[in-house]
Amino acid sequence: MSRKQKKTLRRIIIAAIVFAIGIAMGIFYPESDGVMSPLFYVRTFLLIAAYLIAGFDVLLKAVRNILHGQVFDENFLMTIASIGAIIIGEYSEGAAVMIFYQVGELFQSVAVGKSRKSISDMMDINPESANVERNGEITETDPSEVQVGETVVIKPGERIPLDGVVIFGSGSLNTAALTGESTLRDVTEGDEVISGCVNTDGLLKIRVTKPYSDSTVSKILELVENSSTNKAKTENFITRFARVYTPIVVIGAVLLAVIPTVFIGLTSGEWQWSDWVYRALTFLVVSCPCALVISVPLSYFGGIGGASRHGIMIKGANYLEQLAKAKMFVFDKTGTLTKGSFSVTEKHPEGISENELLSLCAAAEQISNHPIAASVVKTAKAANANNEIPKAENAREIAGFGVEAEVDGKKIHAGNARLMKQIGLDITEYEAAGTVVYCAVNGVYRGYILVSDEIKEQSRSAISALKALGAEKTVMLTGDRKITAEKVAETIGLDEVKSQLLPDGKVKALEEIYEAKPPKSTLAYIGDGMNDAPSLARADVGIAMGALGSDAAIEAADIVLMNDNIENLPLSVRIARKTRRIVTENIVFALGVKAAVLVLAALGIGNMWLAVFADVGVAVLAIINAMRCMRITQQ
């Protein structure tokens, strides 16, 4: 509790004690209630004292706000309601309403403070200080004061304060704070490290490469802090609604007090104000829109906070709202659904073993700089226990065809179908998703290997999870050949593929997909932030993947998945949907209870106590409900 809250609590306790004495008097000396006696005056004095102790600040604020031209605020309403109660002789009611209102407000303030803190703590990746080595001495300074090029010492258990390069020592870094996944990454001299990771063991010295303001941590913090400025439509609607709700209820209260009384007075000749005025006052107590105004943004804030714990950075409540409505998901292929790195995925030897085929191809391909050749060599090395491949002699590259070399005295040709034809071999061309490398030994065809971009293990399950969540269409955009693209799409389970797209064709393809979009739904584009910034911007929600360390992607996207796990996409959708559901729940619940109390009050059934519950009680329940947005886990 803050100092201000503690002060309020003390005041409430004193007011409650005074109030209790007053009530007790009424019970033990029934004559003090209603009969004009000295005891009656003592009791009335006690109740009014309790009222003032509890609510003087509310009264003051009400007066001050009226002077500033702000009439319809909660202070004004509580003042009118409680003073009204006292005027019609309901002293205990007036005092009780004020005390309960203050208890509720205090509870609300503590609950909001707590929730806010637990969400902010979760998102807190800010390094508090940096140990800089200056002139051989280590001094603790603020990270923002460290210059580029200075040396920072990071002890085990400490957070890396600024982006840099390791110049001494080695250790394991935990990236959990950034990616939501507790994975350890070993680093040693010469490796780049990013701020926000925690050094779990070993002493590290790093040379700072970026000032604090450009470091990963401050980029992310900026993103998170700005997220609450992008308000959701619902949030704006509630604010606008709040502006009309209060005046309407107040007018209703006035009508409720005047019309029935005048009507009864004119027809029967008896002017009975207090009953209808009491009902009207009850109206006033429920007229504050607090529960809505607090719980809606808190729900979104909770959703954004909960997402950040999984390494999902959402730039604003509006994007969360858009994502909840997404029915179409458009993916970039390379780097998003696939790993973006080539490797040998299939081996089809003829007359020799798989390993032999691979190592012969690799031996010949060693001389080539082609990325396909490099990946063959890499795979072959990895497949071999001692990380070696046979040496090649008289190797030469035949541009556009492949390579020719001698390995262990055998003449090897490795390359495309044209190369095989050139050396007089008649082979059946193999249609596959990727690049096929054919191999001939001493002029005899020995099979082929397939090099392709590996599909991420999680892609398939992520797509089916999306479909289970009601995704109507999943589309992949790629610059790849049709056959490669279709094979990948089929493996993953995508509905549609648009292949052979030039880099600028992606946005155009996206436009075409837009036309088929079901009404009232949105389209999400998921890319890795490389070359697809226009698409990320064009989609209703642009989601960038594996953005750790990529500033461009963080800039361009609306939602950033910090780690490379595409399963975070369906998780994001679930968080968005859950948040939307809770927001709806809160709106319906708060308005429903208030409407019910208004009806009961108008009928004369509900009393002021009920109204106080409808006001602050509902707000507190809505806050507690909003906090559920924070808790969601990977299935």
Add this chain to the structure above:
Amino acid sequence: MKKTFKLIDLDCANCAAKMEDAIKKLDGVTNATVSFMTQKMTIEADDAKFDEIVKQAVKVCKKVEPDCEIVLK
């Protein structure tokens, strides 16, 4: 220019919305947000008049919620 300020003791969400409204109405302000959740206020306004606008913003906020303090750095 866009600048963010910290707010202390902003305890009512309704007031935050009112402050935001009032600041937006100030002359020269292009955009303003008062976030109850992060207890922060962001003002986007003309460079030339920025300091003057911030002063006015503090004044209107005091009007709405006198208990709330704006940290000017």
